[in-house]
Amino acid sequence: MSTFLAERHDSFAVVVVGGGLAGLCAAISAARGGARTALVHNRPVLGGNASSEIRVPPAGAGYHTPFAMETGVIYELLLEDRAHNHDPVETGMANGPWDLALYNAARAERNLTLFLNTHIEEVEVADGRVVAVSGCQLGNETRWRFTGDLFIDASGDGIVGAAAGVRYRVGQEARSEYGESFAPEESWTHTLGNSLHFRARDLGHPVDFTPPSWAKRFDTCPPHRPHQYFAGGYWWIELGWPRHTVHDNEVLRDELLAHVLGMWDHIKNRCPDTREKARTWALDWIGMVPGRRESRRFVGAHVITQRDIDAGGLFPDTIGFGGWEIDDHTKEGMRDLAKKPSFESVNHWLFFVRPFGVPLRSLYATEVRNLLFAGRCLSASRLAFNSLRVMVTLGALGHAAGTAAACCLRAGVLPAELSPDQIQALQQQLLREDVFLPGVRNQDPDDLARTATVSASSTAPFATVPDEAGMGLPAPLAQIVPVGTAGLATTQVFLESRASEAREITARLYRAANVWDLPAIERGGSVAKTKIVVEPKTTGWQTIAWNLPELPAGLYWLRLDGQADVVWHYTTETTPGCPAARFANERWWFTPGPFTRWRTFAVGITPDPVAYGPEQVLTGVTRPGEGTNLWRSDPAAELSAELTLTWEEPRQVASVQLVFDTDLSRVNRIMPPFFHAPECVRDYAVQAWIDGAWQTLCTVTGNYQRRRVHAWAPVHTTRLRLVVTGTNGIPDARLYEIRAYGPQPAGD
Ligand SMILES: Cc1cc2nc3c(=O)[nH]c(=O)nc-3n(C[C@H](O)[C@H](O)[C@H](O)COP(=O)(O)OP(=O)(O)OC[C@H]3O[C@@H](n4cnc5c(N)ncnc54)[C@H](O)[C@@H]3O)c2cc1C
Numbered sequence: 001m002s003t004f005l006a007e008r009h010d011s012f013a014v015v016v017v018g019g020g021l022a023g024l025c026a027a028i029s030a031a032r033g034g035a036r037t038a039l040v041h042n043r044p045v046l047g048g049n050a051s052s053e054i055r056v057p058p059a060g061a062g063y064h065t066p067f068a069m070e071t072g073v074i075y076e077l078l079l080e081d082r083a084h085n086h087d088p089v090e091t092g093m094a095n096g097p098w099d100l101a102l103y104n105a106a107r108a109e110r111n112l113t114l115f116l117n118t119h120i121e122e123v124e125v126a127d128g129r130v131v132a133v134s135g136c137q138l139g140n141e142t143r144w145r146f147t148g149d150l151f152i153d154a155s156g157d158g159i160v161g162a163a164a165g166v167r168y169r170v171g172q173e174a175r176s177e178y179g180e181s182f183a184p185e186e187s188w189t190h191t192l193g194n195s196l197h198f199r200a201r202d203l204g205h206p207v208d209f210t211p212p213s214w215a216k217r218f219d220t221c222p223p224h225r226p227h228q229y230f231a232g233g234y235w236w237i238e239l240g241w242p243r244h245t246v247h248d249n250e251v252l253r254d255e256l257l258a259h260v261l262g263m264w265d266h267i268k269n270r271c272p273d274t275r276e277k278a279r280t281w282a283l284d285w286i287g288m289v290p291g292r293r294e295s296r297r298f299v300g301a302h303v304i305t306q307r308d309i310d311a312g313g314l315f316p317d318t319i320g321f322g323g324w325e326i327d328d329h330t331k332e333g334m335r336d337l338a339k340k341p342s343f344e345s346v347n348h349w350l351f352f353v354r355p356f357g358v359p360l361r362s363l364y365a366t367e368v369r370n371l372l373f374a375g376r377c378l379s380a381s382r383l384a385f386n387s388l389r390v391m392v393t394l395g396a397l398g399h400a401a402g403t404a405a406a407c408c409l410r411a412g413v414l415p416a417e418l419s420p421d422q423i424q425a426l427q428q429q430l431l432r433e434d435v436f437l438p439g440v441r442n443q444d445p446d447d448l449a450r451t452a453t454v455s456a457s458s459t460a461p462f463a464t465v466p467d468e469a470g471m472g473l474p475a476p477l478a479q480i481v482p483v484g485t486a487g488l489a490t491t492q493v494f495l496e497s498r499a500s501e502a503r504e505i506t507a508r509l510y511r512a513a514n515v516w517d518l519p520a521i522e523r524g525g526s527v528a529k530t531k532i533v534v535e536p537k538t539t540g541w542q543t544i545a546w547n548l549p550e551l552p553a554g555l556y557w558l559r560l561d562g563q564a565d566v567v568w569h570y571t572t573e574t575t576p577g578c579p580a581a582r583f584a585n586e587r588w589w590f591t592p593g594p595f596t597r598w599r600t601f602a603v604g605i606t607p608d609p610v611a612y613g614p615e616q617v618l619t620g621v622t623r624p625g626e627g628t629n630l631w632r633s634d635p636a637a638e639l640s641a642e643l644t645l646t647w648e649e650p651r652q653v654a655s656v657q658l659v660f661d662t663d664l665s666r667v668n669r670i671m672p673p674f675f676h677a678p679e680c681v682r683d684y685a686v687q688a689w690i691d692g693a694w695q696t697l698c699t700v701t702g703n704y705q706r707r708r709v710h711a712w713a714p715v716h717t718t719r720l721r722l723v724v725t726g727t728n729g730i731p732d733a734r735l736y737e738i739r740a741y742g743p744q745p746a747g748d
Contacts, residue, residue: 005136005143012038012113014405015148017120017133020048021058021391022375022398023154024102025073029399029433030152031111033406038146039112040133042119043289046102047094048156048375050391054291055094055197055232060392061323061355062667065516066579066590066598067624068323068355069664072435074395076705077105078668082675083704089669092199092232092285118144120155123163129370130164150370150405150414154398157246158296158377166365168296172382180306180383182326192293193240193333194249196256198264199232201284209268209282216262219270224340230267230278236341237263238293238333246295253290259334260286293329293376293389300379301416302361309384313356314439317423319363319400319430321438322388323355325594353387354516357438360423363401364415372405372415374398392668396435403430432739434622434659434707441620448653448740449618452645452720456614460632460732464571466494466602471591473505474564475583478521478557479601480512482578482628484609487549491558492604496539498565503534505562507544512555515579515624518588521557534566541604555627557581558603568601574665575600576679576734577611577628598665614643622659622736630661633724633733641733644721645740653720654743655711656686656697661734662706676704678729686710689719704728714743 012035016027019041027039049056058078062069069075081101087093106114117138124132134145153160162168171189173180211217221227225236237259239252264283267274304313306326313321328343330336362379365371373379375398376389388394407426408415418426427437428444442450462482471477481491488509497503508526528551532544544558560568570580580600582591592599612632621629633641662677676682683701687694698710720740724733 005141007143007145009145009147010038011147012036013148013409014038014150014152014402015040015133015146016152016154016374017160018048018154018156018375019043019046020154020156020375021050021074022394023048023152024106025395025398026152026154026374026402027112028073028105028109029402030405031109033403035111035406035409037112038115038148039106040115040118040120040135040146042117044117045099046106047099049291050094052094052096052099053289054287055092055199056291056391057089057091057094057669058391058395059324059667059669060390061321062664064325064353064594065323065355066665067515067577069667070392070396070436071664071706072396072433073399074392075434076707077101078392079662079705080105082668082671084674086673088673089671090232091235092197115144120159123160125164125368128368130160130368133160149409150372152372152374152401152405153377154374156292156295156375156377158298158373161298161365161368161371161373161377162296164368164371166367166371167299169299170296178303178305178307178381180381182306182383190241190331191245191295192329193238194245194252194256194290194292195235195238196253196260196287196290197233198260198283198287199285200230200281202281204280206279207282209264211261211265214258215265216258218262218266221266221271222337225337227263227267227271228273230274230281234263238329238341239335240333241331245292249290253288256290257286296377297382297385298365298373298377298379300362300364300373301366302359303379303381304358304362304384305381306383309353309356309387312354312438313358315357315359316420317360318357318437318440319360319404319427320358320397321355321436322358322393323353324387324390324393325353326383326386328386355438358388358397360400360404360415360426363397363404366416369414369416372401374401399433399435400430403433432657436623442737443620444739446741448647448651448742449645449738452647454614454618455644455646456631456633457642458634458637459610459614460612460634461608462605462611464575464600464602464604465573467570467572470496470567470569471582472564473560473562473566473568476559476561477568477591477601478559478581478588479603480515480578480580481556481558481603481605482609482611483551483553483556483605484607484611485553486607487551488546488605489549490546490606491544492541493544493560494540494569494602495534495542496567496569497534497536498567499563500536502536503563503566505532505534505560505566507532508559509546510557510559512557514626515555515577518581518590521559521581521588527551527556570599571602574598574663576630576632576661576663577624579665595669597670617643617735617738623664629736631735635730635732639727639731639733640723640725642721642723643735643738644719645738647718650716650718652714652742653688653717653740654714655709655741656720657739658708658722658735659737660706660708661736676728678727679734680704680706680728681724681733681735682728683724683726685723685725687721687723688715688717690715690717694721
């Protein structure tokens with residue numbers, strides 16, 4: 001066959017195919033790890049389903065569990081976007097500045113070459129390895145061939161692995177296959193459907209809408225499909241079965257478009273609830289690229305299943321985590337409006353998806369030895385996939401795939417050949433890059449901070465400020481309270497009684513292994529129990545006497561049982577490291593509930609538990625876990641605040657890594673436009689004690705990122721300090737971690 005296309009070839013250490021959030025994070029982390037990396041993407045903009053072409057808002061584990069927001073490259077991208085974007089994070093709202101934030105991030109990496117508009121359609125395999133991938137680039141009449149040492153399939157549909165002969169699955173496994181309690185008796189082959197989104201805008205004057213003749217007609221409101229909010233929508237305009245979500249993509253696009261325009265016609269012209277409100281609204285953007293939820297899932301070295309989720313996913317090769325609900329949809333979608341679009345027999349409301357580890361083995365193939373997976377094609381049963389398939393989670397797992405690729409290249413091995421020591425080194429590298437790994441803490445032998453003692457100019461006492469709002473006690477409520485080495489004398493709770501008689505409240509304490517240990521309350525077995533009486537029509541602090549000086553230090557759930565007319569007030573700000581819970585529908589839930597900013601109840605603790613001391617920055621964990629893991633300076637003391645590392649013998653220090661608090665109980669969806677987390681340190685300096693004086697090594701103003709790395713020519717010192725002079729809103733300085741490194745290795 002003759003072709004007039006220009007033929008070009010390039011060779012890379014890592015070739016990533018697919019520039020969704022998983023592929024982008026994989027490419028950035030591989031490039032930062034020193035690998036010459038290509039990111040080959042068949043669209044003009046990055047982000048996949050999250051891009052302005054499709055406009056799905058990225059979500060992750062933090063939506064269902066407080067302090068469970070994924071961090072690392074994906075979080076960096078989200079904070080960068082929120083700091084500069086004028087639009088909210090909502091279905092249909094992703095815009096050009098978001099695309100640009102992703103493009104900028106790729107352009108910023110000197111080891112990363114971006115090939116946009118390049119569709120991979122050929123995969124060469126030899127001796128059980130991918131040798132090259134090839135495809136056409138739109139707009140320049142060029143056919144590219146990319147050779148590489150390692151390949152990462154981040155194409156969503158798993159196009160590289162499938163073409164290379166990696167085994168894959170489509171559809172739902174039967175219960176007998178993996179022993180998953182939520183799996184059906186019989187397997188099926190259909191998948192979640194595709195969707196098209198839209199965005200609408202208020203023009204400020206009446207505007208008509210006449211649908212095309214081919215639009216669907218919805219004379220009445222489709223049940224279970226709320227459309228009161230119509231600035232952007234709707235995930236539930238979903239169609240798949242009986243069509244094939246890949247091969248029938250064009251037909252589905254036409255059908256989806258007919259549904260989108262039909263729904264807009266309903267909102268504008270037919271719906272009694274919206275047509276007046278929508279009179280001045282017009283469609284501003286209509287998706288033409290269907291978002292695809294599901295197609296192939298590879299069968300890799302380990303298939304992560306619901307059983308792993310139930311067990312907490314503590315693997316020796318954990319490289320990331322998930323924590324979204326098991327989110328299945330009905331196969332009919334818009335074809336059967338009587339059915340709810342969400343498949344509610346298999347979701348979070350029935351059982352609690354605690355953040356669970358994901359192993360490296362779920363990210364690589366066995367048949368093809370130099371291929372890693374990033375994104376929804378990873379090796380998971382369909383139930384586990386339905387929890388892992390959200391983009392903040394997949395972004396963090398993509399980050400792990402990229403870092404794993406870079407580690408393999410440095411070690412000169414393939415993913416399956418990594419030794420236990422090399423896997424531990426990979427985990428330590430991921431922690432260093434701010435990827436959270438359940439059950440793994442910083443043990444980096446190069447981190448000089450681990451050999452230092454730490455002190456601070458001040459420490460915040462445990463204190464909460466009651467909000468006006470709260471939650472009634474028709475069902476029990478609970479709040480994590482940290483207890484220090486001096487035990488527990490009293491707790492104070494801020495209650496409002498609306499009753500006309502005195503109310504008796506029962507208080508219990510349960511030992512919690514960590515901030516996510518809701519099962520501790522479910523298991524029962526309180527360590528202490530007492531009662532208080534709340535006088536009628538009163539609002540204020542109530543003291544609960546415990547008199548437990550020997551109570552071991554750690555986290556406890558303080559549970560209150562009372563009556564509906566007694567309200568436990570929330571705090572004005574979420575208390576770091578101290579989630580709250582409520583009992584509803586036969587189980588405990590974090591409060592107020594998914595998709596919100598997680599809140600805490602107003603509580604005081606005597607004696608002060610010293611929950612935010614400077615030693616917290618050296619626990620090796622950079623979010624709440626078995627403790628708060630957070631240093632806070634005393635908000636009553638003026639900034640500046642200092643945190644100092646001291647070594648007995650001088651050290652050569654060439655770089656520092658800081659992890660600030662940005663409140664991981666606040667998910668990206670509720671970060672408004674132009675957002676800087678108020679908790680985040682904004683202005684600071686790093687100084688070293690040299691020749692009897694503090695010498696400034698770097699100064700930063702205007703920071704809004706959680707993780708910052710600074711390097712300088714090596715200095716010889718016994719003391720290094722962080723001096724915080726300003727935050728983005730709050731009066732205290734907060735820090736999860738400080739690391740210090742000598743001249744070797746430089747790293748990032
Ligand atoms: C309508 C809808 C609503 C959803 N709701 C949410 C939500 O609210 N929050 C959330 O987080 N997730 C949501 N999801 C799920 C989420 O969007 C997907 O699971 C996720 O996008 C998968 O990420 P990925 O990187 O694997 O794939 P994608 O985001 O699809 O990215 C893969 C990219 O690879 C490119 N590609 C494919 N083949 C090739 C090739 N041959 N050559 C080069 N490039 C190629 C594709 O163009 C694509 O852009 C939703 C999905 C849909 C469709």
